[in-house]
Amino acid sequence: MIHRFKPTKYYNTYGPNPPVLHVSPGDTIVTTTVDAGGLDQDGNKITEEMRQTSPDTEYSASNPLTGPFYVDGAEPGDTLTVEIQRITLTRPTAWSANASNFGGLTEEAPGRRLLLNEPLPRTSFEWRLDRENNTATINFPESKVRNPVIPLHPFIGSIGVAPRYGRVEMSLTPGEYGGNMDSPEVCVDSTLHLPVNRKGGLLVFGDIHAAQGDGELSGVALETSAELQLKIGLIKKQIEWPRVVNDDWIMVLGSSRPLMEAYKIAHVAIFEWLVADYGYAKWDALQMLSQVGRCTIANTVDPNYTVVAKFPRKYLPQ
Numbered sequence: 001m002i003h004r005f006k007p008t009k010y011y012n013t014y015g016p017n018p019p020v021l022h023v024s025p026g027d028t029i030v031t032t033t034v035d036a037g038g039l040d041q042d043g044n045k046i047t048e049e050m051r052q053t054s055p056d057t058e059y060s061a062s063n064p065l066t067g068p069f070y071v072d073g074a075e076p077g078d079t080l081t082v083e084i085q086r087i088t089l090t091r092p093t094a095w096s097a098n099a100s101n102f103g104g105l106t107e108e109a110p111g112r113r114l115l116l117n118e119p120l121p122r123t124s125f126e127w128r129l130d131r132e133n134n135t136a137t138i139n140f141p142e143s144k145v146r147n148p149v150i151p152l153h154p155f156i157g158s159i160g161v162a163p164r165y166g167r168v169e170m171s172l173t174p175g176e177y178g179g180n181m182d183s184p185e186v187c188v189d190s191t192l193h194l195p196v197n198r199k200g201g202l203l204v205f206g207d208i209h210a211a212q213g214d215g216e217l218s219g220v221a222l223e224t225s226a227e228l229q230l231k232i233g234l235i236k237k238q239i240e241w242p243r244v245v246n247d248d249w250i251m252v253l254g255s256s257r258p259l260m261e262a263y264k265i266a267h268v269a270i271f272e273w274l275v276a277d278y279g280y281a282k283w284d285a286l287q288m289l290s291q292v293g294r295c296t297i298a299n300t301v302d303p304n305y306t307v308v309a310k311f312p313r314k315y316l317p318q
Contacts, residue, residue, distance in 0.1 A: 001023075001024070001026075001027045001028070002027070002028045002030060003021060003023055003027060003028065003029050003030065003031075004030045004031070005020070005021055005029060005030070005031040005066075006031070006032070007020070007031065007032060007033075007050075007066045008050060009050050009051075009052070010034065010038070010046060010050055010051060010052065010064030010065055010066065010206070011052045011064070011065045011067070011068070011171070011204060012051070012052050012059045012060055012061065012062070012063065012064060012065065012170060012171045013052065013059065013168050013169065013170055013171060014065075014160050014161070014162060014163055014168070014169045014170075014171065014173075014177055014178075014179055014202075014204060015162055015163065015166075015167065015168035015169065015202075016162055016166065016168070016198060016202065017052070017068050017202065017204075018068075019067075019068045019069060019070035019200060019202060020067060020068065020069065021069050021070070022069075022070045022071075022072055022200075023069050023070070023071055023072065023232055024071070024072045024073070024232075025071065025072075025073060025074075025232060025233050025234040026231075026232070026233065027231070027232050028085070028229060028230065028231045028232070029069060029228070029229070029230045029231075029232065030227070030228070030229050031066055031227070031228060032066070032090065032225065032226065032227045032228070033065075033066050033205065033206040033207070033208050033225060033226050033227075033228065034046055034064050034206065034225050035091075035094075035095070035207070035208065035223045035224050035225050036062055036063050036157070036206075036207045036220075036223045037061075037062070037095070037223065038051070038061065038064050039095075039225065040225055041090035041091050041225045042091075043091065043093070046064060050064075051064065052064075059170070060170045060171065060172055062171060062172050063157070063158045063171035063172060063180060063206055063207040064171070064206055065158060065171050065204040065205060065206040065207075066204065066205055066206055067202070067203055067204035067205060068162070068200075068202035068203060068204045069201075069202070069203045069204075069232070070200035070201070070202060071196075071200055071201045071203065071232055071234060072200070073234060074196045074199065074200050074201040074234055075196060075199060076196055076197055076198060076199070077196065077238045078195075078196040078201075078234055078235065078236055078237070078238070079193050079194065079195060079196065079234070079235040079236075079237050079238065079239050080161060080193070080194045080195075080196050080201045080203065080232070080233070080234060081191055081192070081193050081194075081232070081233035081234065081235060082159065082191065082192045082193075082194070082203070082230050082231075082232060082233075083191045083230065083231040083232075083233065084156065084186065084187060084188050084189070084190055084191070084192065084228075084230060085188065085229040085230065085231055086188060086227075086228065086229035087154040087155070087156070087187070087188055087208065087226050087227075087228055088226055088227045088228075089129060089131055089152075089154055089208070089210055089224055089225070089226050090224075090225045090226055090227055091129070091224050091225050092128065092129050092131070093126055093127060093128060093129060093224070094126075094127045094129055094136065094210045094211075094222035094223055094224035095124065095125065095126055095127070095220075095222075095223050095224075096124075096125045096126075096127060096218070096220045096221065096222055096223060097122060097123060097124045097125060097218065097219075097220045098120060098121075098122065098123040098218045098220075099120070099122055099218060099219045099220055100119040100120055100121065100122045101119045101120075102219040102220075102301060103120070103217060103218045103219035103220075103301050104215055104216070104217045104218075104219070104300040104301050105120075105217065106119065106120060125138060126138070127210070127222050129152065129210055129222075129224070131152075134151060134152045135149050135150065135151055135152060136149070136150050136151075136152055136210060136211055136222060137149045137150075150211055151211065152210050152211050152222075153184055153187065153210075153211050153212075154187065154188070154208060154209065154210055154211075154226065155183070155184050155185070155186050155187040155208070155209055155212075156186045156187075156205055156206075156207070156208060156209075156228070157180060157181075157182045157186075157206075157207035157208065157209045157212075157221065158171055158179060158180040158181075158182075158204075158205060158206050158207035159178055159179075159181075159186060159192065159194075159203075159204070159205035159206075160174075160175075160177045160178025160179040160181075160194060160203075160204065160205075160242075161177050161178060161194050161195070161196060161197060161198070161201045161202055161203055161204075162177065162197055162198040162201070162202040163175060163176070163177040163197060164176060164177070164197045165197075166198075170303075171204075171206070171207070172302055172303060173302060173303040173304055174253075174255035174299070174302055174304050174306050175255050175304060176195060176240065176241055176242075176255075177194065177195070177197060177242075178192070178194045178242045178253075179255070180207065180299075180302050181242065181253050181255060181298055181299070181306045182207075182209070182212065182216050182221070182298050182299035182301075182302065182306060183244070183253055183296075183298035183299075183306060183308055184209075184212060184214075184296075184298070185244045185246075185249075185251055185253075185296075185298075185308055186244060189246055189247070190244050190245065190246040191233075191244070191245050191246070192242060192243070192244050193235070193239060193242060193243035193244070193245070194242055195238065195239050195240065195241070195242075203232070205228070205230075207223070208223075208224055208225065208226040208228075209221035209222055209223065209224075210222035210223075210224050214296050214297050214298070215297045215298070215299060215300045215301075216298070216299045216300070216301050217300070217301075218301075219301040240269055241253060241254055241265060241266070241269045243273070244308075247313070248312065248313055248314075249294075249310045249311065249312060249313060250270070250273065250310070250311050250313060250316070251270070251308050251309065251310045251311075252266045252267075252269040252270040252273065252308070252309050253266060253298065253306055253307070253308050254266030254267075254269060254306070254307050254309070255302075255304040255305065255306045255307075256304050256305065257303075257304055257305055258305075259297070259300060259305045259307070262304070262305045262306060262307040263295070263307045263309075265307070266295070266307045266308060266309035267289065267293075267295075267309045269309070270289065270293070270309040270310075270311055271285055271286060271289055274288070274289065274311065278316050278317055279317055288311075288315060289309075289311060292311070292312055292315055293309060293310060293311050294310040294311075294312075295307060295308065295309055295310065296308045296310070
């Protein structure tokens, strides 16, 4: 079944929020997202009535999420799969910024000042998207490279399920539930695997990036809105950390701080996957991963960092 869903409310947390729709394994969701700042396809901000609010607390306004979608039959210990079939950018522009108190080159964040210097000044940028030719360009009037053209690579920056142990996490944070991983691997022709921690899973997503470099150094990618087509599946098997599978790689996404801990989480998890599911002997798996494995840094700016450990599928049993 194909569900065409029009959001009327957006959430800024991963957690036990009321589901907007029930879907079954095998169903497809077609829906839209707003950008990380809450701008829709026309560049208009969503209203306060459309945002998650509470009389008892304040929520971060970043990364409004579409959903949650309740997957019938999903139980704690299962794995939810999300096949990303289509990401259609719905605006001819994307915004970005060098942000104050945020990014990979600062030790400052809202409510946490670890340096004595003033924060970086906020500098805003508007990129023009050529969706037909799959490129983006911008004008840099003070640089020798005045009008750089870069390729688009749309992906879902924030996607996940309700966290373990009844926790609530803000939409800026990645973890074992997925979340704001900011990984370019979560793109069309890839399938994301997420551990189910609560009945129904409660899948939410948003924060579409038209392009982004490894690490999301400034803390802001090419932020824009999109229409998504996602096919939902369910595996009666437990995983510990999010996985991504495409034609060429199997991958595990580990999120933590410091960066080395995220690196170890991702690599221990993919090592265990090779042994458990693909028949590698224990120390042979470590040797192969050491020689043919690859690794990317998805983000170094969020409350947790995210590392992607990758293993080529051509070295898996056929």
